[in-house]
Amino acid sequence: MGKMERFSFVALVAGIIFFLFADFISWALPMFVLKDIPKKSVEDLAAEAIAKNTTAWSDFNKLARYYPESFKKLCNYTEAYSGAAEVIKDCKPNEKTFAKALRIGHRWYIAEGCWNCHSQMVRPVSNETLRFGIPGVSNTVSYPSEFQNELQAPVLWGTKRIGPDLIREAAVHNIGWQVAHLYNPQSTSPGSNMPGYTWYFEKTKDGKIVPNERGIALLTYIMWLGSWEVKPPKPFRIETAEK
Amino acid sequence: MAANNQELQNLVNYGLVKAHVAMGLIFFIIVALMGFLYSLQLDGIYPFGGIEFLSPGRVRMIHTAGAAYGFLVNMFTGLIYWAIPRFTGYKVLSNALGWFMFIALQAAVLITVVAILFLGMADNVEWGETPWWLDPIIVFWLLLHLLQFGAPLFKASQRGPLYVTGWYMSAMLVWTPLVVFMGNLIPRFWSVGSGAGAVQSTFIHDLVGLYVTPVAWGLMYYFVPVIMKKPMWSHGLSLLGFWGLAFFYPMNGVHHFLWSPIPMFAQYSAVFATVAVEFAVTSVLINFMMTLRGSAEQLKYNVPLRYMYTGAIFYWITCFQCAFHVTLTFQKVIHFTDWVTGHAHLIMFGTFGLWVLGMAEYVWPRLFGKETMYSKGLSEGAYWLLMIGVFAMFVDLTAGGLVQGFDWIGLNPWIDSVNFSKPFWYFRSVTGIMMITGLFMYALNFYKTATAKAGLTAELREA
Numbered sequence: 001m002g003k004m005e006r007f008s009f010v011a012l013v014a015g016i017i018f019f020l021f022a023d024f025i026s027w028a029l030p031m032f033v034l035k036d037i038p039k040k041s042v043e044d045l046a047a048e049a050i051a052k053n054t055t056a057w058s059d060f061n062k063l064a065r066y067y068p069e070s071f072k073k074l075c076n077y078t079e080a081y082s083g084a085a086e087v088i089k090d091c092k093p094n095e096k097t098f099a100k101a102l103r104i105g106h107r108w109y110i111a112e113g114c115w116n117c118h119s120q121m122v123r124p125v126s127n128e129t130l131r132f133g134i135p136g137v138s139n140t141v142s143y144p145s146e147f148q149n150e151l152q153a154p155v156l157w158g159t160k161r162i163g164p165d166l167i168r169e170a171a172v173h174n175i176g177w178q179v180a181h182l183y184n185p186q187s188t189s190p191g192s193n194m195p196g197y198t199w200y201f202e203k204t205k206d207g208k209i210v211p212n213e214r215g216i217a218l219l220t221y222i223m224w225l226g227s228w229e230v231k232p233p234k235p236f237r238i239e240t241a242e243k
Numbered sequence: 244m245a246a247n248n249q250e251l252q253n254l255v256n257y258g259l260v261k262a263h264v265a266m267g268l269i270f271f272i273i274v275a276l277m278g279f280l281y282s283l284q285l286d287g288i289y290p291f292g293g294i295e296f297l298s299p300g301r302v303r304m305i306h307t308a309g310a311a312y313g314f315l316v317n318m319f320t321g322l323i324y325w326a327i328p329r330f331t332g333y334k335v336l337s338n339a340l341g342w343f344m345f346i347a348l349q350a351a352v353l354i355t356v357v358a359i360l361f362l363g364m365a366d367n368v369e370w371g372e373t374p375w376w377l378d379p380i381i382v383f384w385l386l387l388h389l390l391q392f393g394a395p396l397f398k399a400s401q402r403g404p405l406y407v408t409g410w411y412m413s414a415m416l417v418w419t420p421l422v423v424f425m426g427n428l429i430p431r432f433w434s435v436g437s438g439a440g441a442v443q444s445t446f447i448h449d450l451v452g453l454y455v456t457p458v459a460w461g462l463m464y465y466f467v468p469v470i471m472k473k474p475m476w477s478h479g480l481s482l483l484g485f486w487g488l489a490f491f492y493p494m495n496g497v498h499h500f501l502w503s504p505i506p507m508f509a510q511y512s513a514v515f516a517t518v519a520v521e522f523a524v525t526s527v528l529i530n531f532m533m534t535l536r537g538s539a540e541q542l543k544y545n546v547p548l549r550y551m552y553t554g555a556i557f558y559w560i561t562c563f564q565c566a567f568h569v570t571l572t573f574q575k576v577i578h579f580t581d582w583v584t585g586h587a588h589l590i591m592f593g594t595f596g597l598w599v600l601g602m603a604e605y606v607w608p609r610l611f612g613k614e615t616m617y618s619k620g621l622s623e624g625a626y627w628l629l630m631i632g633v634f635a636m637f638v639d640l641t642a643g644g645l646v647q648g649f650d651w652i653g654l655n656p657w658i659d660s661v662n663f664s665k666p667f668w669y670f671r672s673v674t675g676i677m678m679i680t681g682l683f684m685y686a687l688n689f690y691k692t693a694t695a696k697a698g699l700t701a702e703l704r705e706a
Contacts, residue, residue: 004482005404007396007413014410014489015417019453022493022516023425026445030509031438039435081364081374111363113300123502125575126652144504147436154368154430155440157500161579161647162285164657191658193287199295 040149046099049227056227057093059175060101060220064093067210070202074101074213082107098220105221106151108214112197119158120167120225132164138171138229146228151221163194170227178219179211254328257610259341261693263321264603266349268689270313271596272682277306279675285668296360304359308372310591311450312381313352318599319458320348320388323412325606326465327392330406331399336391344387351381368443370450371427378427385420392416407481411461414489418453422446437504444505445496451590452492452520459595460488460527463551466602467534470548471541476533480526487523491516501574514569521566528559546622550601553630557593561586576652581667582644589637592678597629600685608692617691621684628681636674643667 049057064071075091084103122128124141133139180187185194200215283289284299291297355373358364364374393416426446430439494516497509542549616622643664650660
């Protein structure tokens with residue numbers, strides 16, 4: 001027994017061998033099981049949303065149309081931390097600007113601690129598919145491939161629900177609701193205890209309160225959540241957009 | 244006596260113990276205030292609405308990350324600067340390195356605070372909210388920590404077997420840098436999605452199970468027999484407890500994300516390992532309770548010892564609760580509710596918080612050459628406020644969590660669960676005030692003990 005009670009034995013057996021064994025079961029093997037699901041970069045996600053004409057893409061177009069000045073500022077806005085360090089000259093809703101908005105929005109979603117009160121995971125139990133989606137439109141359980149992208153590294157499943165889950169949010173509320181709710185949550189949800197995020201908004205010359213460049217990015221990110229699940233995306237969306 | 248004291252002073256660097264414990268206490272109060280501030284948002288009476296850098300979401304990250312790095316790491320490091328040299332008989336590697344590490348740790352915590360509050364640079368790993376570019380520096384710090392404390396442990400084990408505390412410390416010193424590296428850097432650079440989720444959940448529980456728990460139990464195995472002046476009841480149970488914990492604890496993490504897209508075998512193994520850990524914990528608890536047998540009278544007079552045994556009982560309550568709520572059945576209701584928050588507060592504040600406060604209260608007067616704390620009244624008052632406060636918070640949040648969980652299953656409008664929770668949240672803020680008041684009393688007692696001019700003696704006087 002004497003040997004078992006020494007620094008080198010404990011450090012080697014408990015410290016390294018047990019630890020590696022546990023890591024192998026807890027995450028190395030699960031990662032191996034999931035390795036065939038392709039990992040998407042933010043650019044891939046943007047391209048996919050455009051190709052499939054999802055609600056996220058049409059909502060991004062709407063934001064650009066409603067708030068053209070903030071959109072222009074978004075093109076010029078740079079930050080190194082989220083990898084959006086480039087000024088975009090071709091300032092139109094396109095793959096590049098969409099990816100940039102997603103990156104910046106994702107960064108501030110984390111920085112504001114949104115994930116402390118909102119989860120991003122619909123579990124197959126406790127009626128969650130009914131609660132967090134819209135039946136027939138978007139009510140699937142969370143599945144591995146929808147998290148297999150750069151915006152889920154580290155994953156944003158969350159830790160506590162003060163507010164509802166957000167991974168099917170695109171199907172639940174429209175962009176107008178989101179803008180009003182982000183500025184003053186009590187205006188759309190009486191009794192809510194979510195704080196208002198007024199620093200994502202600014203006053204225009206004619207006195208209107210509109211989302212600023214970070215606000216547009218954050219709203220783009222929120223409206224992206226679950227947009228890949230909204231059915232049927234294509235015909236429905238094109239008709240409304242062309243009218 | 245004087246010569247003996249001199250020898251001890253050469254062995255233990257009193258300055259480092261004082262500095263770490265004092266900073267740990269300051270950060271404890273700060274993170275408690277941050278938690279209280281965040282709870283005011285839930286009550287709908289947040290005083291700093293509309294101020295970007297005091298947004299409740301950011302404050303909450305300071306509460307959690309600060310509790311890990313500001314409070315616990317400081318307190319634990321201070322206490323092991325006291326304990327390891329004393330039971331091994333060897334000094335730590337270097338005093339200069341110790342001061343460098345002390346300053347680096349405070350700098351890391353302050354950088355984290357600035358980054359999260361003012362720069363919006365946070366990481367969405369719970370307990371790893373530090374911005375990712377700081378994480379390699381923390382890993383480097385932990386490698387220095389391994390050298391600093393590994394040296395006396397290594398030297399002592401050249402001479403013979405280590406005492407129980409030494410096993411826990413040896414394992415912890417190796418685990419911690421690996422855990423921090425794994426949890427903060429793998430999910431960002433080498434893995435995404437469900438795989439990252441598996442790593443993150445392993446990290447959350449490993450930081451608790453492979454840093455906080457072994458340090459805390461190691462210190463308990465040191466301080467409890469020292470205070471009671473008798474050995475542990477059973478060496479066999481000490482062995483069983485340590486190796487049970489070392490084998491099963493690292494596998495627990497995935498239980499944070501049950502019913503998630505992580506492959507089920509990982510979820511099942513986590514549930515199994517967690518239930519197994521509760522058996523190991525129970526063996527440790529039996530050992531401590533049997534050690535107390537015949538000395539329980541001391542709990543009446545000895546506040547540090549009372550802190551330790553209160554914490555131990557809270558520890559067992561938490562683990563007993565965990566053996567049930569880790570199951571997939573309980574998770575249907577309680578996941579994402581305040582039940583989990585109550586559980587986390589009982590273990591982090593009720594157990595580890597009370598333990599370090601007890602240990603620090605034992606060490607503090609001795610660091611200043613005094614026999615006792617400045618005020619018995621402050622000491623007792625702080626104990627009761629902290630103990631009742633944290634247990635009331637635990638009961639309140641557990642009940643609130645059940646209300647939320649069943650309300651969500653019932654498909655009522657979301658706002659109902661918020662309204663139903665409000666009484667529980669108000670009460671939680673009140674318990675928070677109790678705990679913070681207790682901490683202030685405790686800190687005042689510390690300050691007075693350190694600055695008291697006359698030597699404080701522990702002589703019993705006739706009333």
